[in-house]
Amino acid sequence: MIKHHPEDDLLLSMAAGGLAPGPALVVAVHVEGCAHCRAQLRLLESVGGVLLEDMAPADLSSQALARTLAAIDAPPRRPAALPPSERPSLPAGLAWPRALEACTATSWRWLGPGMRWSRLRLPADPQAKLFLLRIGAGRSLAPHTHSDSELTQVLHGAFHDGRDLFGPGDFDAADPSVHHQPAVRDGGDCICLASVEGRMRFDSPLARTLAALIDM
Ligand SMILES: [Zn+2]
Structure with a gap:
């Protein structure tokens, strides 16, 4: 629901x-x-x-x-679809969204303990900051706010960010007024599609450095 x-x-x-x-x-x-x-x-x-x-x-x-x-x-x-072998692997039963068919994607890359990410590139806007995040059960993304906007669509699993619980199919829009720390619920990985305009602004210097390295 x-x-x-x-x-x-x-x-x-x-x-x-x-x-x-x-x-x-x-x-x-x-x-x-x-x-x-x-x-x-x-x-x-x-x-x-x-x-x-x-x-x-x-x-x-x-x-x-x-x-x-x-x-x-x-x-x-x-014909335009990315070969499934070139997409990051998804849990059984989770289909690759049709709206993402034209995107290229990296395989899962390490982002931290229990955390992986995949960069998506859009032919229409190769510079767009669009990525998949896969965060393990019980793990949290570092606390952060946003210079502009962050749109998130939950594809699998669930997280709570202090404001509310977001489950499969849920959408979230966060802006500079939102300071949050998405924490994945027990029971399985959470996979989200996210688009960031501007920059994510992490509280900790280490998270900021890592985010800058991967242009998040
Ligand atoms: Zn809706």
Whole structure:
């Protein structure tokens, strides 16, 4: 049961084509698995269509939403897909999100005890900070805040960050006002897709150094 969804203003930005490719992909992965947000996007598209009638056509790209929804509805484009052998391994039963088909990905890399990460690269924006985090049961990411925004989509497992519990399918948006320490629940690894605009700002010098090394 999904509890945490993108706010309407984020979905509206998505509908209007106003999100950078990295954040848009995290929202797209959420929408792929969330019937509620798919319906909400379609509603916002119709609202956006009404707004657009009174606006200069160049201001918004209403086609962005149509393209996104078409991509979600369309059968996977197998020729463009990354060979499964080149993706980081996922737990049995967890499918690679279709919205990520066009991304290249590294295998899992060490990030700390019980922690691994995979860098994803988007053809549309190779500089986008987009990655998968895989954190073991009972482990915590170092406390941090954000210079700009961090969007997170939970693919597997669950974490609590002091604000709330986030489980499979849940979405979270954190900004400079959020200082948190995501802690993975007992029972299994937590795998999240994350997009960072700006920088993550870790409290500890060691975590800051490590984050700078991997451009997180
Ligand atoms: Zn949703």
